[in-house]
Amino acid sequence: MTSILSTTSSLRIGGLASGIDTDSIIKELMKAQRIPLDRLNQDKQILLWQQEDYRAIYDSLRAFRDKVFNMKLQATYQARKASSSNEAAVSASANSNAVPGMYTLTVKQLATGVSKGSQAALPEETEGGLTKTLKAQFNLSYDNLTFTLEGANGKKDFSFNTNTANIYTVAAEINAANLGITASYDATLNRFFLTTTSTGTAAKIKVTNDVHYFLSGDKDANGGVGDPALESGNNTLKLLLKGDGTAYTGQDAEFDFGDATGLKSATNTITINGITLTLKQGGGASATITVFNDTDAVFNAIKDFVSAYNEIIDKINGKLTEPRYRDYLPLTDEQREQLSDEQEKKWEEKARSGLLRGDSLLESVVSRIRATMSAIVPGLAARYDTLADVGITTLSYEERGKLYIDEAKLKEALQKDPDGVMNLFTRSSENYAEKGIAMRLYDDVNSAMALISARAGTSSSYSTADNSAIGRQIAAMNERISTLEERLQQMEDRYWRQFTAMEQAIQQMNAQSAWLAQQLGMGQGR
Incomplete structure:
Protein backbone atom coordinates (compact mmCIF):
# COMPACT_ATOMS: atom_id res chain seq x y z
CA MET A 1 0.00 0.00 0.00
CA THR A 2 1.35 3.40 -0.98
CA SER A 3 1.51 5.87 1.90
CA ILE A 4 -0.31 9.16 1.33
CA LEU A 5 2.19 10.78 3.68
CA SER A 6 5.19 9.57 1.70
CA THR A 7 3.97 11.32 -1.41
CA THR A 8 3.53 14.66 0.38
CA SER A 9 6.35 14.67 2.94
CA SER A 10 8.54 16.80 0.70
CA LEU A 11 5.87 19.49 0.96
CA ARG A 12 5.92 19.20 4.73
CA ILE A 13 2.17 18.75 5.20
CA GLY A 14 1.89 17.17 8.62
CA GLY A 15 -0.99 15.70 10.61
CA LEU A 16 -2.70 13.85 7.75
CA ALA A 17 -2.89 10.65 9.77
CA SER A 18 -2.73 11.94 13.35
CA GLY A 19 -4.64 15.18 12.94
CA ILE A 20 -1.87 16.97 14.83
CA ASP A 21 -0.89 20.53 13.73
CA THR A 22 2.69 19.53 13.08
CA ASP A 23 3.68 22.83 11.49
CA SER A 24 2.64 24.87 14.54
CA ILE A 25 4.34 22.47 16.93
CA ILE A 26 7.63 22.61 15.02
CA LYS A 27 7.45 26.40 14.77
CA GLU A 28 7.06 26.64 18.55
CA LEU A 29 9.91 24.21 19.07
CA MET A 30 12.15 26.22 16.70
CA LYS A 31 11.15 29.54 18.25
CA ALA A 32 12.96 28.63 21.44
CA GLN A 33 15.93 27.33 19.47
CA ARG A 34 16.15 30.58 17.45
CA ILE A 35 16.56 32.83 20.49
CA PRO A 36 20.40 32.72 20.31
CA LEU A 37 20.22 33.50 16.55
CA ASP A 38 17.89 36.44 17.15
CA ARG A 39 20.28 37.74 19.79
CA LEU A 40 23.20 37.45 17.39
CA ASN A 41 21.32 39.36 14.70
CA GLN A 42 20.41 42.05 17.23
CA ASP A 43 24.05 42.38 18.31
CA LYS A 44 25.06 42.60 14.66
CA GLN A 45 22.50 45.33 14.01
CA ILE A 46 23.80 47.31 16.97
CA LEU A 47 27.31 47.08 15.52
CA LEU A 48 26.04 48.22 12.10
CA TRP A 49 24.31 51.21 13.69
CA GLN A 50 27.44 52.08 15.66
CA GLN A 51 29.44 51.86 12.45
CA GLU A 52 26.99 54.21 10.69
CA ASP A 53 27.23 56.71 13.57
CA TYR A 54 31.02 56.64 13.53
CA ARG A 55 31.12 57.09 9.78
CA ALA A 56 28.68 60.01 9.92
CA ILE A 57 31.04 61.72 12.36
CA TYR A 58 33.98 60.88 10.08
CA ASP A 59 32.22 62.55 7.14
CA SER A 60 31.48 65.61 9.27
CA LEU A 61 35.12 65.80 10.34
CA ARG A 62 36.22 65.57 6.71
CA ALA A 63 34.00 68.53 5.80
CA PHE A 64 35.29 70.44 8.82
CA ARG A 65 38.87 69.67 7.81
CA ASP A 66 38.28 71.57 4.55
CA LYS A 67 37.34 74.64 6.59
CA VAL A 68 40.41 74.22 8.77
CA PHE A 69 42.61 73.88 5.69
CA ASN A 70 41.45 77.27 4.45
CA MET A 71 42.34 78.75 7.82
CA LYS A 72 45.90 77.37 7.44
CA LEU A 73 46.44 79.45 4.31
CA GLN A 74 47.92 82.91 4.70
CA ALA A 75 45.95 83.98 1.63
CA THR A 76 42.77 83.68 3.72
CA TYR A 77 44.03 86.51 5.95
CA GLN A 78 45.44 88.58 3.09
CA ALA A 79 42.16 89.26 1.35
CA ARG A 80 42.26 92.48 -0.62
CA LYS A 81 39.68 94.79 -2.11
CA ALA A 82 40.08 97.20 -5.01
CA SER A 83 38.01 100.20 -6.06
CA SER A 84 38.02 102.35 -9.18
CA SER A 85 37.46 106.09 -9.26
CA ASN A 86 35.91 105.73 -12.71
CA GLU A 87 33.80 102.58 -13.00
CA ALA A 88 32.66 103.63 -16.46
CA ALA A 89 36.24 103.33 -17.70
CA VAL A 90 37.54 100.40 -15.66
CA SER A 91 36.46 98.15 -12.80
CA ALA A 92 38.93 96.46 -10.47
CA SER A 93 39.23 93.58 -8.03
CA ALA A 94 42.21 92.28 -6.10
CA ASN A 95 43.53 88.95 -4.84
CA SER A 96 45.80 88.26 -1.89
CA ASN A 97 48.92 89.04 -3.94
CA ALA A 98 47.88 92.65 -4.54
CA VAL A 99 49.87 95.27 -2.67
CA PRO A 100 47.72 97.89 -0.91
CA GLY A 101 48.14 101.32 -2.48
CA MET A 102 46.88 103.69 -5.18
CA TYR A 103 47.52 103.18 -8.90
CA THR A 104 46.72 105.30 -11.97
CA LEU A 105 45.42 103.77 -15.19
CA THR A 106 44.88 105.31 -18.62
CA VAL A 107 43.11 103.33 -21.36
CA LYS A 108 44.13 104.36 -24.87
CA GLN A 109 42.08 101.75 -26.71
CA LEU A 110 40.02 98.62 -25.93
CA ALA A 111 40.71 95.16 -27.29
CA THR A 112 38.28 94.26 -30.05
CA GLY A 113 37.49 91.31 -32.24
CA VAL A 114 36.06 91.24 -35.76
CA GLY A 250 41.01 92.65 -34.12
CA GLN A 251 43.08 95.01 -32.06
CA ASP A 252 44.83 94.73 -28.69
CA ALA A 253 43.94 96.87 -25.73
CA GLU A 254 46.53 99.59 -25.07
CA PHE A 255 46.93 101.22 -21.66
CA ASP A 256 49.31 102.81 -19.19
CA PHE A 257 49.53 101.51 -15.63
CA GLY A 258 51.39 103.98 -13.46
CA ASP A 259 54.84 104.49 -14.92
CA ALA A 260 54.50 101.37 -17.09
CA THR A 261 53.37 102.86 -20.40
CA GLY A 262 52.44 101.33 -23.73
CA LEU A 263 51.14 98.08 -22.25
CA LYS A 264 49.06 95.82 -24.49
CA SER A 265 46.59 92.99 -23.94
CA ALA A 266 44.62 90.75 -26.29
CA THR A 267 41.63 90.99 -23.91
CA ASN A 268 39.97 93.72 -21.90
CA THR A 269 40.46 91.80 -18.65
CA ILE A 270 43.99 92.03 -17.34
CA THR A 271 45.63 90.99 -14.08
CA ILE A 272 48.64 93.06 -12.95
CA ASN A 273 50.35 92.33 -9.62
CA GLY A 274 47.24 90.68 -8.22
CA ILE A 275 44.88 93.42 -9.45
CA THR A 276 42.32 92.33 -12.04
CA LEU A 277 41.26 95.18 -14.30
CA THR A 278 38.27 95.13 -16.64
CA LEU A 279 38.68 97.82 -19.29
CA LYS A 280 35.41 99.37 -20.44
CA GLN A 281 36.27 102.65 -22.17
CA GLY A 282 39.20 103.70 -24.36
CA GLY A 283 40.17 107.02 -25.90
CA GLY A 284 42.40 108.07 -23.00
CA ALA A 285 39.87 107.39 -20.21
CA SER A 286 41.63 107.26 -16.85
CA ALA A 287 40.95 106.07 -13.31
CA THR A 288 42.66 105.74 -9.94
CA ILE A 289 42.69 102.18 -8.57
CA THR A 290 42.86 101.85 -4.79
CA VAL A 291 43.82 98.50 -3.19
CA PHE A 292 43.22 97.95 0.54
CA ASN A 293 42.91 95.14 3.10
CA ASP A 294 39.50 93.46 3.10
CA THR A 295 39.02 93.00 6.83
CA ASP A 296 35.36 92.07 6.34
CA ALA A 297 36.35 89.04 4.23
CA VAL A 298 38.84 87.88 6.86
CA PHE A 299 36.32 88.46 9.65
CA ASN A 300 33.69 86.40 7.80
CA ALA A 301 36.19 83.60 7.16
CA ILE A 302 37.00 83.38 10.88
CA LYS A 303 33.33 83.60 11.78
CA ASP A 304 32.45 80.75 9.39
CA PHE A 305 35.30 78.70 10.82
CA VAL A 306 34.09 79.16 14.40
CA SER A 307 30.56 78.25 13.32
CA ALA A 308 31.84 75.06 11.65
CA TYR A 309 33.82 74.23 14.79
CA ASN A 310 30.74 74.64 16.97
CA GLU A 311 28.75 72.39 14.65
CA ILE A 312 31.23 69.53 14.76
CA ILE A 313 31.68 69.84 18.52
CA ASP A 314 27.91 69.89 19.00
CA LYS A 315 27.49 66.81 16.81
CA ILE A 316 30.09 64.77 18.66
CA ASN A 317 28.91 65.94 22.08
CA GLY A 318 25.38 65.04 21.04
CA LYS A 319 26.44 61.45 20.45
CA LEU A 320 28.43 61.34 23.68
CA THR A 321 25.45 62.47 25.75
CA GLU A 322 22.61 60.83 23.80
CA PRO A 323 20.36 58.76 26.14
CA ARG A 324 20.66 54.97 25.92
CA TYR A 325 17.50 52.85 26.15
CA ARG A 326 18.80 49.37 26.92
CA ASP A 327 15.33 47.81 27.00
CA TYR A 328 14.89 48.71 23.33
CA LEU A 329 16.77 46.11 21.34
CA PRO A 330 16.69 45.89 17.52
CA LEU A 331 13.47 44.29 16.36
CA THR A 332 13.37 40.72 15.11
CA ASP A 333 11.45 39.90 11.93
CA GLU A 334 8.63 38.44 14.00
CA GLN A 335 8.42 41.54 16.17
CA ARG A 336 8.32 43.82 13.11
CA GLU A 337 5.26 41.99 11.82
CA GLN A 338 3.41 42.88 15.01
CA LEU A 339 4.06 46.64 14.79
CA SER A 340 2.78 49.39 12.53
CA ASP A 341 5.25 51.40 10.46
CA GLU A 342 5.00 54.32 12.88
CA GLN A 343 5.53 52.06 15.92
CA GLU A 344 8.49 50.42 14.23
CA LYS A 345 10.04 53.82 13.47
CA LYS A 346 9.68 55.04 17.06
CA TRP A 347 11.06 51.77 18.45
CA GLU A 348 14.10 51.95 16.16
CA GLU A 349 14.80 55.55 17.20
CA LYS A 350 15.00 54.38 20.81
CA ALA A 351 16.98 51.25 19.93
CA ARG A 352 19.75 53.10 18.10
CA SER A 353 19.91 56.02 20.53
CA GLY A 354 22.99 56.37 22.72
CA LEU A 355 25.14 53.72 21.01
CA LEU A 356 28.17 56.04 21.29
CA ARG A 357 27.27 57.48 24.68
CA GLY A 358 30.44 58.08 26.70
CA ASP A 359 32.55 56.59 23.89
CA SER A 360 36.22 56.88 24.89
CA LEU A 361 37.46 57.44 21.33
CA LEU A 362 35.12 60.35 20.74
CA GLU A 363 35.82 61.74 24.19
CA SER A 364 39.52 61.86 23.32
CA VAL A 365 38.78 63.55 19.98
CA VAL A 366 36.72 66.30 21.61
CA SER A 367 39.20 66.80 24.42
CA ARG A 368 42.11 67.24 22.02
CA ILE A 369 40.25 69.66 19.75
CA ARG A 370 39.04 71.73 22.69
CA ALA A 371 42.56 71.85 24.13
CA THR A 372 43.87 73.17 20.82
CA MET A 373 41.27 75.93 20.64
CA SER A 374 42.25 77.18 24.08
CA ALA A 375 46.01 76.70 23.66
CA ILE A 376 48.74 79.32 23.68
CA VAL A 377 50.84 79.69 20.54
CA PRO A 378 54.32 80.44 21.87
CA GLY A 379 56.94 82.56 20.19
CA LEU A 380 54.67 85.10 18.51
CA ALA A 381 55.96 88.64 18.34
CA ALA A 382 52.48 90.14 18.33
CA ARG A 383 50.18 90.64 21.28
CA TYR A 384 47.89 87.83 20.12
CA ASP A 385 48.91 84.32 21.22
CA THR A 386 45.48 82.84 22.10
CA LEU A 387 42.06 82.94 20.49
CA ALA A 388 40.77 84.74 23.56
CA ASP A 389 43.11 87.63 22.71
CA VAL A 390 41.16 88.26 19.51
CA GLY A 391 37.72 87.83 21.07
CA ILE A 392 37.05 84.09 20.58
CA THR A 393 36.18 82.45 23.92
CA THR A 394 33.99 79.89 25.67
CA LEU A 395 31.34 80.93 28.17
CA SER A 396 30.39 78.01 30.40
CA TYR A 397 31.71 74.49 31.02
CA GLU A 398 28.25 73.02 30.53
CA GLU A 399 28.35 74.02 26.85
CA ARG A 400 31.22 71.57 26.37
CA GLY A 401 33.57 73.76 24.34
CA LYS A 402 31.21 75.95 22.32
CA LEU A 403 32.93 79.15 21.16
CA TYR A 404 31.59 82.70 21.03
CA ILE A 405 32.97 85.69 19.14
CA ASP A 406 33.26 89.21 20.47
CA GLU A 407 32.81 90.73 17.02
CA ALA A 408 33.99 94.20 18.00
CA LYS A 409 37.18 92.82 19.54
CA LEU A 410 37.92 90.58 16.54
CA LYS A 411 37.40 93.41 14.05
CA GLU A 412 39.63 95.69 16.10
CA ALA A 413 42.39 93.06 16.10
CA LEU A 414 42.09 92.63 12.31
CA GLN A 415 42.36 96.36 11.77
CA LYS A 416 45.22 96.97 14.20
CA ASP A 417 47.38 93.94 13.46
CA PRO A 418 46.12 91.70 10.62
CA ASP A 419 49.48 89.91 10.42
CA GLY A 420 49.33 89.14 14.14
CA VAL A 421 45.92 87.49 13.71
CA MET A 422 47.19 85.59 10.68
CA ASN A 423 50.22 84.24 12.56
CA LEU A 424 48.02 83.13 15.46
CA PHE A 425 46.29 80.75 13.07
CA THR A 426 48.98 79.92 10.51
CA ARG A 427 52.32 79.81 12.34
CA SER A 428 54.32 76.89 10.99
CA SER A 429 56.67 74.72 13.03
CA GLU A 430 58.08 71.20 13.14
CA ASN A 431 57.03 71.14 16.79
CA TYR A 432 53.29 70.52 17.22
CA ALA A 433 53.13 72.65 20.39
CA GLU A 434 54.54 75.66 18.55
CA LYS A 435 52.17 75.57 15.59
CA GLY A 436 49.38 78.06 14.99
CA ILE A 437 45.81 77.20 15.97
CA ALA A 438 44.67 76.16 12.47
CA MET A 439 47.89 74.25 11.75
CA ARG A 440 47.52 72.34 15.03
CA LEU A 441 43.80 71.75 14.56
CA TYR A 442 44.34 70.35 11.07
CA ASP A 443 46.65 67.72 12.57
CA ASP A 444 44.08 67.00 15.29
CA VAL A 445 41.28 66.42 12.78
CA ASN A 446 43.44 64.15 10.63
CA SER A 447 44.35 62.10 13.71
CA ALA A 448 40.68 61.86 14.72
CA MET A 449 39.69 60.69 11.24
CA ALA A 450 42.41 58.04 11.29
CA LEU A 451 41.20 56.73 14.66
CA ILE A 452 37.57 56.56 13.52
CA SER A 453 38.56 54.90 10.25
CA ALA A 454 40.49 52.23 12.17
CA ARG A 455 37.47 51.67 14.44
CA ALA A 456 34.64 51.74 11.88
CA GLY A 457 36.03 52.22 8.37
CA THR A 458 34.69 54.88 6.02
CA SER A 459 31.72 55.03 3.68
CA SER A 460 33.96 56.37 0.90
CA SER A 461 36.41 53.45 0.98
CA TYR A 462 36.98 51.78 -2.39
CA SER A 463 38.09 48.54 -0.76
CA THR A 464 35.66 45.61 -0.79
CA ALA A 465 37.06 44.33 2.51
CA ASP A 466 36.33 46.24 5.71
CA ASN A 467 39.39 45.76 7.91
CA SER A 468 38.23 48.12 10.64
CA ALA A 469 37.70 46.81 14.17
CA ILE A 470 33.92 46.85 13.85
CA GLY A 471 34.16 45.46 10.32
CA ARG A 472 36.09 42.45 11.61
CA GLN A 473 33.55 41.98 14.41
CA ILE A 474 30.69 41.99 11.92
CA ALA A 475 32.50 39.52 9.67
CA ALA A 476 33.08 37.15 12.58
CA MET A 477 29.46 37.53 13.62
CA ASN A 478 28.29 36.73 10.09
CA GLU A 479 30.20 33.46 10.25
CA ARG A 480 28.61 32.57 13.59
CA ILE A 481 25.17 33.48 12.24
CA SER A 482 25.73 31.35 9.14
CA THR A 483 26.87 28.36 11.25
CA LEU A 484 23.93 28.71 13.63
CA GLU A 485 21.41 29.05 10.79
CA GLU A 486 22.75 25.86 9.24
CA ARG A 487 22.52 24.05 12.59
CA LEU A 488 18.93 25.28 13.11
CA GLN A 489 17.98 24.13 9.63
CA GLN A 490 19.35 20.69 10.41
CA MET A 491 17.42 20.67 13.69
CA GLU A 492 14.18 21.66 11.93
CA ASP A 493 14.71 18.95 9.32
CA ARG A 494 15.22 16.43 12.12
CA TYR A 495 11.95 17.46 13.78
CA TRP A 496 10.13 17.02 10.49
CA ARG A 497 11.66 13.57 9.98
CA GLN A 498 10.59 12.53 13.45
CA PHE A 499 7.02 13.74 12.98
CA THR A 500 6.92 12.21 9.54
CA ALA A 501 7.99 8.84 10.95
CA MET A 502 5.24 9.12 13.55
CA GLU A 503 2.64 9.95 10.88
CA GLN A 504 3.77 6.96 8.83
CA ALA A 505 3.48 4.66 11.83
CA ILE A 506 0.00 5.96 12.66
CA GLN A 507 -1.06 5.59 9.05
CA GLN A 508 0.20 1.98 9.00
CA MET A 509 -1.66 1.21 12.22
CA ASN A 510 -4.84 2.78 10.83
CA ALA A 511 -4.51 0.67 7.70
CA GLN A 512 -4.03 -2.52 9.73
CA SER A 513 -6.97 -1.63 11.95
CA ALA A 514 -9.15 -1.06 8.93
CA TRP A 515 -8.11 -4.44 7.48
CA LEU A 516 -8.91 -6.25 10.71
CA ALA A 517 -12.27 -4.56 10.93
CA GLN A 518 -12.98 -5.58 7.37
CA GLN A 519 -12.05 -9.20 8.10
CA LEU A 520 -14.20 -9.32 11.19
CA GLY A 521 -17.11 -7.88 9.30
CA MET A 522 -16.84 -10.55 6.63
CA GLY A 523 -16.76 -13.32 9.27
CA GLN A 524 -19.91 -12.11 10.96
CA GLY A 525 -21.65 -11.97 7.61
CA ARG A 526 -21.23 -15.71 7.22
Missing part, protein backbone atom coordinates in the same frame (compact mmCIF):
# COMPACT_ATOMS: atom_id res chain seq x y z
CA SER A 115 32.36 91.27 -36.58
CA LYS A 116 30.97 91.23 -40.11
CA GLY A 117 27.25 91.42 -40.82
CA SER A 118 25.07 91.68 -43.92
CA GLN A 119 24.91 95.32 -44.98
CA ALA A 120 21.36 94.91 -46.27
CA ALA A 121 18.51 92.49 -45.75
CA LEU A 122 18.89 89.15 -47.51
CA PRO A 123 16.06 87.33 -49.33
CA GLU A 124 13.59 85.47 -47.11
CA GLU A 125 14.91 82.07 -46.08
CA THR A 126 11.48 80.42 -45.69
CA GLU A 127 8.44 79.88 -47.84
CA GLY A 128 5.26 78.17 -46.81
CA GLY A 129 6.79 77.35 -43.44
CA LEU A 130 9.71 75.51 -45.04
CA THR A 131 13.35 76.61 -45.15
CA LYS A 132 14.55 77.32 -48.66
CA THR A 133 17.70 75.84 -50.12
CA LEU A 134 20.58 78.18 -50.88
CA LYS A 135 19.73 78.02 -54.56
CA ALA A 136 16.09 78.97 -53.94
CA GLN A 137 16.80 81.69 -51.38
CA PHE A 138 19.50 83.47 -53.38
CA ASN A 139 18.45 82.44 -56.89
CA LEU A 140 21.84 80.87 -57.49
CA SER A 141 22.83 79.50 -60.86
CA TYR A 142 25.39 77.01 -59.58
CA ASP A 143 25.02 73.67 -57.81
CA ASN A 144 28.24 73.53 -55.78
CA LEU A 145 29.35 76.25 -53.39
CA THR A 146 32.94 76.30 -52.09
CA PHE A 147 35.08 78.70 -50.10
CA THR A 148 37.92 78.67 -47.55
CA LEU A 149 37.50 80.38 -44.19
CA GLU A 150 40.35 81.05 -41.78
CA GLY A 151 40.22 82.16 -38.15
CA ALA A 152 42.53 82.32 -35.13
CA ASN A 153 42.30 78.54 -34.66
CA GLY A 154 43.05 77.52 -38.26
CA LYS A 155 41.34 77.31 -41.62
CA LYS A 156 38.99 74.96 -43.43
CA ASP A 157 37.67 74.36 -46.95
CA PHE A 158 33.87 74.30 -47.08
CA SER A 159 31.68 72.75 -49.76
CA PHE A 160 27.86 72.80 -50.00
CA ASN A 161 25.30 71.49 -52.46
CA THR A 162 23.09 74.51 -53.10
CA ASN A 163 20.16 72.20 -53.98
CA THR A 164 20.05 70.69 -50.49
CA ALA A 165 21.94 72.98 -48.09
CA ASN A 166 20.36 76.08 -46.59
CA ILE A 167 21.64 79.18 -44.81
CA TYR A 168 21.41 77.43 -41.42
CA THR A 169 23.49 74.54 -42.75
CA VAL A 170 26.24 77.00 -43.68
CA ALA A 171 26.21 78.57 -40.18
CA ALA A 172 26.20 75.17 -38.44
CA GLU A 173 29.19 73.83 -40.38
CA ILE A 174 31.24 76.98 -39.80
CA ASN A 175 30.55 76.76 -36.07
CA ALA A 176 31.39 73.05 -35.98
CA ALA A 177 34.81 73.77 -37.54
CA ASN A 178 35.95 75.60 -34.38
CA LEU A 179 37.94 78.16 -36.31
CA GLY A 180 37.51 80.86 -33.70
CA ILE A 181 34.64 82.28 -35.76
CA THR A 182 30.95 82.14 -34.90
CA ALA A 183 28.39 82.19 -37.70
CA SER A 184 24.71 83.01 -37.22
CA TYR A 185 21.63 83.95 -39.20
CA ASP A 186 19.06 86.36 -37.78
CA ALA A 187 15.73 85.39 -39.34
CA THR A 188 14.06 88.54 -37.99
CA LEU A 189 16.52 90.89 -39.67
CA ASN A 190 17.32 88.54 -42.54
CA ARG A 191 21.03 89.08 -42.03
CA PHE A 192 24.05 86.81 -41.74
CA PHE A 193 26.85 87.44 -39.21
CA LEU A 194 30.44 86.30 -38.77
CA THR A 195 32.07 87.16 -35.44
CA THR A 196 35.38 86.15 -33.90
CA THR A 197 35.18 84.37 -30.58
CA SER A 198 38.21 86.25 -29.19
CA THR A 199 39.67 89.73 -29.23
CA GLY A 200 43.11 91.08 -30.00
CA THR A 201 45.31 91.01 -33.08
CA ALA A 202 45.23 87.21 -33.21
CA ALA A 203 41.47 87.26 -33.81
CA LYS A 204 40.78 87.23 -37.53
CA ILE A 205 38.42 86.45 -40.40
CA LYS A 206 39.97 85.63 -43.75
CA VAL A 207 38.18 84.39 -46.89
CA THR A 208 39.84 82.74 -49.92
CA ASN A 209 38.80 80.54 -52.81
CA ASP A 210 35.33 82.10 -52.81
CA VAL A 211 34.87 81.77 -56.57
CA HIS A 212 31.15 82.55 -56.43
CA TYR A 213 31.57 85.54 -54.07
CA PHE A 214 29.23 83.95 -51.51
CA LEU A 215 30.99 85.50 -48.49
CA SER A 216 33.20 88.05 -50.22
CA GLY A 217 32.78 90.64 -52.99
CA ASP A 218 34.54 91.15 -56.32
CA LYS A 219 36.05 94.41 -57.55
CA ASP A 220 33.65 97.22 -58.28
CA ALA A 221 33.86 99.94 -60.89
CA ASN A 222 35.95 102.09 -58.57
CA GLY A 223 38.47 99.32 -57.93
CA GLY A 224 37.16 98.64 -54.43
CA VAL A 225 36.40 95.20 -53.13
CA GLY A 226 33.51 93.87 -51.11
CA ASP A 227 31.19 96.90 -50.92
CA PRO A 228 27.70 95.52 -51.62
CA ALA A 229 26.39 99.03 -52.23
CA LEU A 230 28.70 99.23 -55.25
CA GLU A 231 28.29 95.63 -56.37
CA SER A 232 25.56 94.35 -58.60
CA GLY A 233 24.76 91.11 -56.84
CA ASN A 234 28.33 89.79 -56.67
CA ASN A 235 28.36 89.38 -52.87
CA THR A 236 25.61 86.94 -51.95
CA LEU A 237 25.60 87.53 -48.20
CA LYS A 238 26.44 91.25 -48.55
CA LEU A 239 29.35 91.07 -46.11
CA LEU A 240 32.16 93.61 -46.23
CA LEU A 241 34.79 90.96 -46.85
CA LYS A 242 37.48 90.80 -49.51
CA GLY A 243 38.09 87.44 -51.12
CA ASP A 244 41.69 88.05 -52.12
CA GLY A 245 43.14 86.74 -48.85
CA THR A 246 42.89 89.97 -46.88
CA ALA A 247 42.77 89.16 -43.17
CA TYR A 248 40.42 91.21 -41.01
CA THR A 249 41.93 91.30 -37.53
